[in-house]
Amino acid sequence: MLIGEVARRSGVSARMLRHYDSLGLVRPTGRTVGGYREYSPEDIRRIFHVEGLRSLGLSLSQIARALDEAAFTPSTLVGELIRKTEERLKRERELLERLRRVDAAEPSGWQDVLRIVELLHGLGSHNAARRQQAVLAPPEDVSMPAELLAEAVLTESDPYVAGALRWALARAGGDGVASVASGMGSDNVDVRRRAVLALGELPGDEATSVLTDALEDADATVRRHAALALGARGVTRAVPALIGTVVEGPNDVEAAELLGTLAQNAEWADRIMSALVDELTVHATDSAVRIRLTQALAEMPGTIALNTLRQLTSDDDRAVALIASALLPTLEHRPHKKAPLA
Known part of the structure; x- marks a missing residue:
């Protein structure tokens, strides 16, 4: 032929x-x-x-x-080909993601594209300070795409860079909630913790709804941060988790302050007081927990915790009694008025 x-x-x-x-x-x-x-x-x-x-x-x-x-023998060669192919696919996936991010920023010209690429390089740096600088001082006239920030906040392990990312995300506008909320479905607990912190700084009913669902998370840290964020929004669904935070710590001071604010609603004042008193009984032998609960009672509005604190001044636990005695004068000098109606 x-x-x-x-x-x-x-x-x-x-x-x-x-x-x-x-x-x-x-x-x-x-x-x-x-x-x-x-x-x-x-x-x-x-x-x-x-x-x-x-x-x-x-x-x-x-x-x-x-x-x-x-x-x-083909085995060694085929293994090497597999490795090289995997590396090539990884590079191509990274390129695809970079192109999608550029496209999401809706550049109007090549100068915009170059600025966005510069921003992406900054966020992808191995140096935490360089990543933080990219967030806080992005290239001139570059709007930070919410999707890009959301993706970065879910993977960022440095606390300072993560804080900067949350700050930028809250100010980026657009719909960053859905992108961050996707992290709440991760099997990786660190991703869920980053997601709940970011959601706590995002406004709107959608973020509140996701945070409410997070109260049922398997991880105590996720539940705690969700409760603190919801309490700051006045969501009474967070009350049990906030009381649990006072009992367990950390963030017990912040949780107590939020409970005090929520207790300004007369409908919830009695519930919160009863729950705190019940925890004092349950943890009768745990001095550290009882001290935190005693301090939380002082955050209750008006004088609704006054009688309970008076009783605690004679508590068998000397540390609790001293704390109650120190807090009592503050409550005694408050105006004697009931918590306002909702």
């Missing part, structure tokens, strides 16, 4: 077949009287073998070894 017909049937160009011949990779076994290359069925089978190995990413020299060296 002549070279033109081989090219038509195999899909390999005549130019490439000549190149294979010059390399000794596929040499036609015969020549016509006029000197034209003539390929046998065996030659054609070898062409297909060459093309098959090329499709796996082998170089022509590697293909020659594979076909001609009887002792050649």
Whole structure:
């Protein structure tokens, strides 16, 4: 079979077949009287073998070894090809994500594209200070895409950079809530903790709804941060978790202050007081917990905790009694008025 017909049937160009011949990779076994290359069925089978190995990413020299060296073993070479392919796919995925981020910023010209790329390089730096600078001082006239910030805040481990990202995200506008909320479904508890902190700084009913769901999270830290954020928004659903935060710490002082604010609603004042008193009974032998609960009572509005604190001045636990005695004068000098109605 002549070279033109081989090219038509195999899909390999005549130019490439000549190149294979010059390399000794596929040499036609015969020549016509006029000197034209003539390929046998065996030659054609070898062409297909060459093309098959090329499709796996082998170089022509590697293909020659594979076909001609009887002792050649493919395992090492195939393993190396797998590694290189994985690296290439990783680079291509990174490129795809970079292009999507640029597109999400809706650049109006190439100068905008260059500024966004500069921002992306800053956020991708291994240096925490460089990442923080990229967030706090982005390239001129570059609006920070909420999606980009949300993705960064879910992966950022440095607390200072994470704080800067949350600050920027809260001011970026757009819909960053949905992107951050996706982190609440992660199996990685660190991602959920970063997500709940970011959601706590985002306004709106959607963020509040996600935070409310987070009260049921398996991780105590996630639940605590969700409760603190909801308490600051006046959501009474957070009351049990806030009381639990006072009992367990940390953030017990902040939780107590929020409970005091929520107790200004007369409907909730009695519930919160009863819950705090119940916890004093439950933890009768735990001095540290009882001290935190005693301090929380002083945050209750008006004088609704006055009688309870008076009783605690005679508590068997001397530390609790001293704390109650120190707090009592402050409550005694408050105006005697009931918590206002909701």
